[in-house]
């Protein structure tokens with residue numbers, strides 16, 4: 257059987273991987289994984305197909321003997337947080353994150369509020385393949401309902417307050433953030449203007465919060481003279497920011513600002529191998545250190561736990577605040593962005609104060625069966641370059657002039673190359689050299 261789980265849960269097109277029949281099997285498999293008992297929190301994002309897939313998943317869990325608490329439309333981080341807080345044995349969120357509306361998927365959460373590890377996902381896949389029958393009739397589970405949005409908001413409001421009021425434009429992309437983000441920010445004393453905040457399955461913009469999808473937000477921030485613009489992806493585990501001039505802040509720089517906010521002397525911060533070195537500049541200037549891990553939010557969460565990190569984040573806006581919980585949390589991320597603005601400096605000032613690096617990304621075609629040999633060639637070259645070599649994810653070389661990352665794609669016949677440095681000439685020459693080595697037969 258081909259793998260069901262990708263880098264972030266099961267994901268696919270409606271009727272293909274996102275089908276009620278597969279979700280029924282996934283529900284039964286999760287029930288067996290939990291010992292055919294226990295309580296599972298189940299929620300979904302705003303996609304049109306969410307209810308049908310949730311019903312199938314719930315049916316499988318009940319048939320497998322679990323009790324299910326249905327929580328309706330909630331952001332992924334709210335479900336993860338409440339799985340732990342409410343003492344559930346697992347959580348499941350039906351979502352395809354930032355993918356277009358014809359996609360859907362599911363992501364599982366452990367009792368400790370962390371995403372399933374690759375090992376746990378592998379076990380679910382094995383169980384699906386075994387096609388478990390379910391428990392006898394008298395042991396079939398039952399459902400209940402809970403409104404967990406106020407539980408989550410209450411926890412955040414008990415931990416955070418703002419020293420002043422801000423004017424904020426919030427773009428929920430008609431996703432799961434619609435039901436909580438504008439209200440929570442108002443509770444924190446902000447003047448909130450919401451965009452695309454009706455929780456329909458028909459987004460007013462594409463769900464991935466890329467600058468090209470955020471013109472409404474950028475224009476809105478300028479037009480209304482707001483201090484900050486905020487946008488989420490479909491399930492609100494990611495957040496991006498627009499400064500008061502209406503410009504979407506570069507992901508690497510926003511990551512560095514948030515990492516700086518969460519760093520005290522002696523702290524460890526986790527990020528992935530592909531993030532800019534600007535995060536090291538900021539974190540080290542505050543007496544912290546940066547640990548780099550594999551790309552993907554589960555790798556970041558695992559590293560946060562291992563290193564007792566104060567913060568973990570990716571350039572795409574998936575940020576983990578381990579003092580609160582171990583799931584990437586866009587809602588919490590927006591609160592932290594406002595805490596940063598309490599300093600009195602505008603977001604554009606804070607952004608422009610950061611060091612500038614040039615970064616270039618390229619990809620080279622490479623058939624699957626040649627990836628290992630070409631990566632070995634890159635590793636040999638890297639070891640001769642005299643820098644610090646890491647093989648945490650692909651091959652990464654760190655040198656005084658900058659750094660190079662070469663990673664094979666997990667899903668396409670490609671090898672991706674990233675080069676970052678201070679000097680354009682060094683970046684260009686280094687990129688040419690790496691492409692030449694990879695392209696040579």
Ligand code: MG
Pocket residue numbers: 352353354489490491492493494
């Ligand atoms: Mg997401």
